[in-house]
Amino acid sequence: MSVDTVGTRTDFPAEPPEHPTAPYLRMERIPHVWCPGCGIGTVVQCFATALERSGVDLDKASVVSGIGCSGRAAGYLKLDGFHATHGRAIPFATGLKLGRPELLVTVFSGDGDLSGIGGNHFIHAARRNMDLLVILINNFIYGMTGGQNAPTTPLTAKSSTMPFGNFEPPFNLPHLAASCGAPYVARWTCLHIRRLTWTLEEAIQRKGFRLVEVVAPCPPLYSRLNKLGTGLDGMSFYHDNAVIKHGADTRDLGIDFQESIVCGKFVDEEKPTFSELMDTHYDRVLGDKYVPMAPEGGWLHE
Amino acid sequence: MRPDPAGVLTGAHYLDGDFACGEGAMAAGCRFVAGYPITPSTEVVERISRRFPAMGGTFIQMEDELASMAAVVGAAWTGTKAMTVTSGPGFSLMMENIGLAAMMETPCVVVNVQRGGPSTGLPTMVGQGDVMQARWGSHGDYEVIALTPQSPQEAFDLTIDAFNLSERFRVPVMFMMDECVGHMTERVVIPEPEEIDVVPRVLTDKSPQEFEPYSVNGTEIPEFARAGDGYRFHTTGLTHDERGYPVMSVDCQETCVSRLLDKINDNADEIVRFEEEGIEDAEVVVVTYGITARVARLAIDLARAEGVKVGLLRLIVIWPFAERRIRDLARSVGAMVVPEINYGQLVLEVERCAGGRCPVVSVTHGGGGVHDPAVIAKKIIEAGASRT
Ligand SMILES: Cc1ncc(C[n+]2csc(CCOP(=O)(O)OP(=O)(O)O)c2C)c(N)n1
Ligand code: SF4
Ligand SMILES: [Mg+2]
Numbered sequence: 001m002s003v004d005t006v007g008t009r010t011d012f013p014a015e016p017p018e019h020p021t022a023p024y025l026r027m028e029r030i031p032h033v034w035c036p037g038c039g040i041g042t043v044v045q046c047f048a049t050a051l052e053r054s055g056v057d058l059d060k061a062s063v064v065s066g067i068g069c070s071g072r073a074a075g076y077l078k079l080d081g082f083h084a085t086h087g088r089a090i091p092f093a094t095g096l097k098l099g100r101p102e103l104l105v106t107v108f109s110g111d112g113d114l115s116g117i118g119g120n121h122f123i124h125a126a127r128r129n130m131d132l133l134v135i136l137i138n139n140f141i142y143g144m145t146g147g148q149n150a151p152t153t154p155l156t157a158k159s160s161t162m163p164f165g166n167f168e169p170p171f172n173l174p175h176l177a178a179s180c181g182a183p184y185v186a187r188w189t190c191l192h193i194r195r196l197t198w199t200l201e202e203a204i205q206r207k208g209f210r211l212v213e214v215v216a217p218c219p220p221l222y223s224r225l226n227k228l229g230t231g232l233d234g235m236s237f238y239h240d241n242a243v244i245k246h247g248a249d250t251r252d253l254g255i256d257f258q259e260s261i262v263c264g265k266f267v268d269e270e271k272p273t274f275s276e277l278m279d280t281h282y283d284r285v286l287g288d289k290y291v292p293m294a295p296e297g298g299w300l301h302e
Numbered sequence: 303m304r305p306d307p308a309g310v311l312t313g314a315h316y317l318d319g320d321f322a323c324g325e326g327a328m329a330a331g332c333r334f335v336a337g338y339p340i341t342p343s344t345e346v347v348e349r350i351s352r353r354f355p356a357m358g359g360t361f362i363q364m365e366d367e368l369a370s371m372a373a374v375v376g377a378a379w380t381g382t383k384a385m386t387v388t389s390g391p392g393f394s395l396m397m398e399n400i401g402l403a404a405m406m407e408t409p410c411v412v413v414n415v416q417r418g419g420p421s422t423g424l425p426t427m428v429g430q431g432d433v434m435q436a437r438w439g440s441h442g443d444y445e446v447i448a449l450t451p452q453s454p455q456e457a458f459d460l461t462i463d464a465f466n467l468s469e470r471f472r473v474p475v476m477f478m479m480d481e482c483v484g485h486m487t488e489r490v491v492i493p494e495p496e497e498i499d500v501v502p503r504v505l506t507d508k509s510p511q512e513f514e515p516y517s518v519n520g521t522e523i524p525e526f527a528r529a530g531d532g533y534r535f536h537t538t539g540l541t542h543d544e545r546g547y548p549v550m551s552v553d554c555q556e557t558c559v560s561r562l563l564d565k566i567n568d569n570a571d572e573i574v575r576f577e578e579e580g581i582e583d584a585e586v587v588v589v590t591y592g593i594t595a596r597v598a599r600l601a602i603d604l605a606r607a608e609g610v611k612v613g614l615l616r617l618i619v620i621w622p623f624a625e626r627r628i629r630d631l632a633r634s635v636g637a638m639v640v641p642e643i644n645y646g647q648l649v650l651e652v653e654r655c656a657g658g659r660c661p662v663v664s665v666t667h668g669g670g671g672v673h674d675p676a677v678i679a680k681k682i683i684e685a686g687a688s689r690t
Contacts, residue, residue, distance in 0.1 A: 026536070029547060059532035064376070075536055075548065080529040082379065083538035083548075084372060085402050091336075091369035095376025095384065096529055098360045099334050103380070103530050124365040282355045291308070291358040293333065293382075 024048035024058075026078050033072055037223075037231035039190035039216020039238075040070050040137055044077065046193060047108070047135060050200035061104045064093040066118060068144045069218075070110035070137035077108075087117030090125045093132050101275055101293055104204065105131070111138040111152040115171050119151065126180035129208040131273040135200070136173065136211060137190075139218040140255075147221030154257040158225040175250035177211040178267050184210035185250065185267040190217075191239035192263065199265060208273045215261055226258070303502050305329050307495040308357035317490040319457040319483040320345035323413055324353075325492060326461025327385050331500050332411070333359040334384040336373035338366055338392060341425045342481040343415035346387040367392035371399035371412070378403075378410045379537070381503050381528035383465060387413040389481075390432055391422060393439070400474050401440030402539045404562060407516070407524060409468040409503065411461070413477040415484040418643075418669030428481035429669035430592055430643035434650075436476040437621045443559055445566035447573055448476035448621040450591040454488045460618070462498065467573060469501040471565055472523050478620065480643070482593035482672060503528075510534065516558075517544035522565040566622055575618040576627060584613030585636040586685045589628065589652050591617040593672055594641050601641075601678035608679075610686035620648060628655035637685035641665035641678045661685065 025048065034040050051058065058079060065074035067086035074081040084092040089107045097105045107114070114122050114136050125132060141159055142148040149159040149166055152173065156165040174185045184206045188196040196214060203210045217223050217234025228234045238261060246264040253262050272280070282290040309328035317325065324346045327335070335354070337347040351361040364370040370386045377384040388396060393414045403410055418424030419431045432439075436448045447467050451457045461477060468475040506513055506525035515535040516524050527533035540548035541555045566573065580602070581587060588598045595616040605612045615631065617624055628651075632638070637660055640649040649664040656662050665681050667673050 026547075059534070060530050062529045075538065078534050080379075080534055081536040082376070082529075083536070083540065084375070085398050085539055088368060088372035088399060088402075091364060091372035092376040094362070094364075094369075095334065095336065095373035095378070096380055097376075098362060098373070099377035099380030099382040099384070100528070100530050120365050121369050124369070278360075286355055289356050291356055293358050293360050 021045050021048045024051060024078055025076055029076055032076055034069060035220050037217065037219040037234060038069065039139065039214070039218070039235060040073065042190045042193060043135065043137060043196065043214050043216065044073050046197040047200050048077065049197045050204055053201045054204040056104055056204060060102060061106065062096055063106045063108055064089045064096065065107070066109040066113035068110035068113045068142070070108065070143070071113055073108040087113055088121065089113065090118060090121040090132065090134070094125060094130050097131055098275070098293065104133070106133040106135060108135045109137070110143065111136060111140070111173070112142040112150045115173060115176070116151045123176065123180045126177050126182040126209045126211070128274045129181060129183065129271055131207050131275060133203050133210045134212070136213045137216050138173065138213050139216050139222055141218055141222040143218045143221060147218070147225060154255055157257045159222070160225070170255070172250070172254040173213050174211065174253045174266050177209070178250040181271070182211050183208040183267060183269040183271040186211070186265040187213040187215070187253070188263050189215040189235070189238040189242050189261060191235040192242065206268070208271055303500060305331055305495050305498050305500045306357065310495045310498065311492050312494050313492055315490050315492065316487055317454050318345065318485055318487045319451065319454040319479055320415060320485065321349045322454040322457040322490045323461045323477065323479060324349035325490070326458040327411065327465065328353060328357065328359070329492065329498055330383065330462040330465035332383045332385050332465060333357070334374070334377040334382045335359070335361045335386065336364050336370040336377070337387045338364055338370050340389045340392045342417055342484050343387045343389045343413065345484070346413060346415070367395035368399065371396040374410050375399055375403045375406065375408050378408045379529050381505065383409070383503065385411040385413065387415070389415050389417050390419045390429070393432055393435060397439040400446070401442065401444060403474040404440065404444035404446060405539045406537045407472040407562070408474065409472050411464045411468055411475050411477055413479065415479045415481060417481050424670045426481070427670040428593065428643060428672065430480055430594065431647065431669060433478060433620055433642070433644070434647045436478055443563060445563050446473055446476055446621055447471065447566065447619065448478050449619050450478045450617065451483055452592055452595045452616065453483060454486060454490045457483060458490050458492060462500065466499070466501040469503060471569070472526070473566065476621070478592070480592045505531070514544045515546040516542060518561065522561060522568065570622040570625070573619055573622055574624045574627070576624050577616045577618060579614040579616070581613035581615065583611050586610060586612040586639060586682050587615050587631055587635050588612060588639045588641065588678070588682065589615045589617065590641050591620055591648070594643060597672045597675055598641055598678055600675035601682060604675060604679035605682040605686065608683050610683055612682050612686065617648070623651045623655070625655045628652055629657065632656035632659040635660055637661045637663060637688070639663045639665060639678065639681050639685055641667070641673050643667045643669050643672065661688070
């Protein structure tokens with residue numbers, strides 16, 4: 001197309017075509033709060049695509065977030081969305097799942113929310129094999145509050161409260177989940193669009209406590225303090241430093257500062273969930289006397 | 303409507319207050335309980351965990367009280383009636399998510415079997431020191447409803463009322479038992495299901511297109527949609543508009559928060575409950591609640607024997623406070639005496655409502671036991687004497 005033809009075209013559609021993810025989002029809330037170059041948005045996009053491909057009944061899908069930048073996801077997805085308190089997305093989601101067992105309940109939140117203040121709930125939900133898909137955005141920092149140290153901040157990385165570099169050993173989250181019994185554990189970076197989408201699609205079909213950790217940049221805070229560049233630089237940096245090793249020993253998944261990030265699917269097992277264990281157990285010991293939670297959920301409605 | 307008969311253990315029983323509370327919850331239709339063990343409340347969930355599997359209820363022992371309260375709020379959003387049970391230290395841990403329940407307008411019940419505080423305090427011994435916390439414990443402005451039973455029978459009856467009020471007003475209701483009532487065993491009569499009234503979770507009949515989770519249209523209480531019915535609604539602890547979407551503005555804050563207060567305060571007359579004994583000719587009125595009301599009756603007998611005209615105002619609902627009644631009484635009686643097992647909590651409300659129109663005497667007790675009736679009687683007699 002030569003330059004002088006630009007601006008002479010008249011056949012533009014009156015309305016731009018709808019973005020393919022739009023039906024899964026609360027478009028009336030866009031623009032969102034996230035910064036340019038933030039890694040959270042691509043994960044929302046991948047999750048929406050995975051929902052579409054999986055063909056699940058979206059009316060029966062709920063998303064629960066805690067507090068943080070990542071925690072805003074529940075407010076943008078066009079599902080039943082619950083924006084709970086800081087750290088409590090997993091127990092809130094536990095109540096939702098047990099109250100209405102046929103729901104697909106996804107927890108979408110940050111590293112600080114899920115492994116810092118909410119760490120106790122994380123390990124117990126994994127131990128119980130609560131039927132929750134947990135999408136954890138790991139930006140190595142408390143983003144929303146301004147870049148403070150997190151339980152995921154790599155050794156020597158700078159944060160606003162470790163201005164001289166972090167000296168606390170961080171969590172290896174896939175290993176934490178796996179050692180508590182989680183039957184599905186994977187990790188990608190937010191630029192592994194196809195692989196992450198595929199993993200999420202698979203995770204939606206699995207049951208039990210499923211952890212999908214997604215490493216994502218936070219350009220204005222973590223990336224700036226740690227000289228990872230702006231915008232796409234941070235995403236590319238993580239993507240290019242990823243080493244894909246499906247089935248890797250989860251003990252080897254710790255993330256060192258600016259070093260390689262092992263990605264892939266590490267655990268994929270079949271294990272009875274909390275509700276299945278409860279049902280089988282009560283069936284066995286109580287027989288006909290056992291009445292499970294009403295399949296349609298809830299009681300005493302009018 | 304009538305309850306699910308599976309939850310109603312009709313008959314005359316010999317139960318402690320904790321068991322009776324658990325029975326009340328099951329009769330009211332509670333089918334989700336999350337809790338964490340703590341004396342003197344644990345018997346409530348022990349009772350429930352034994353009976354739930356036969357009635358389609360789910361009990362889960364969570365990892366702590368933060369989780370318990372969060373799970374209750376989550377479960378309530380599926381339309382299931384939900385409750386948690388604790389005592390002082392756990393009540394403190396629940397506060398943030400009680401605020402969330404209030405902000406999201408989530409019907410649910412929180413039972414606190416009070417023991418002596420502060421901190422770990424007196425785990426196995428009575429206290430009434432959490433009554434202000436029940437009202438003010440979470441940050442910011444919100445309103446709750448709180449009830450105080452005086453006997454195992456009331457632990458049963460009022461637990462049903464607690465659920466009904468939580469449904470009617472879409473608030474967390476605090477069920478403020480005390481260790482004495484929780485651990486005292488008495489006759490409890492559980493009626494036939496046909497004789498019990500339960501308020502169901504009324505689900506909106508609007509279409510998903512018309513429905514907004516927080517629009518009220520002149521009423522004060524929004525319609526409810528539960529998760530999984532296709533409404534695809536959003537709810538948050540952030541200040542929000544009718545759609546449940548966060549809006550960070552002075553105006554939205556005013557609209558959002560003031561309705562949380564108004565829906566309780568404007569209906570206080572419907573919610574407030576108390577019982578009066580011998581008030582007609584009383585010169586002194588004892589204002590109290592829970593186990594202390596039963597102790598106060600003995601004190602009243604002692605004081606009457608000394609010729610003091612004294613009556614009892616027993617608060618059943620402590621929040622919202624029986625403001626109008628106390629204000630009226632303060633005009634006609636000579637003094638009010640307020641015994642409670644704390645260093646003077648609800649007496650502050652009594653003083654506020656009396657507004658200086660009559661003297662208000664606090665009879666404190668640090669906890670670990672109930673008052674000596676003679677101590678309350680002495681205060682009544684002194685108050686009666688200063689009157690004449
Ligand atoms: C009880 C409580 N403590 C502290 C906060 C403040 N706070 C809000 S978000 C946040 C950190 C969120 O970090 P993370 O979960 O990693 O999310 P990100 O913003 O990085 O996506 C904190 C500490 C809060 N909201 N509530
Ligand atoms: S502060 Fe960081 S995590 Fe939060 S939106 Fe901005 S880039 Fe994303
Ligand atoms: Mg973070």
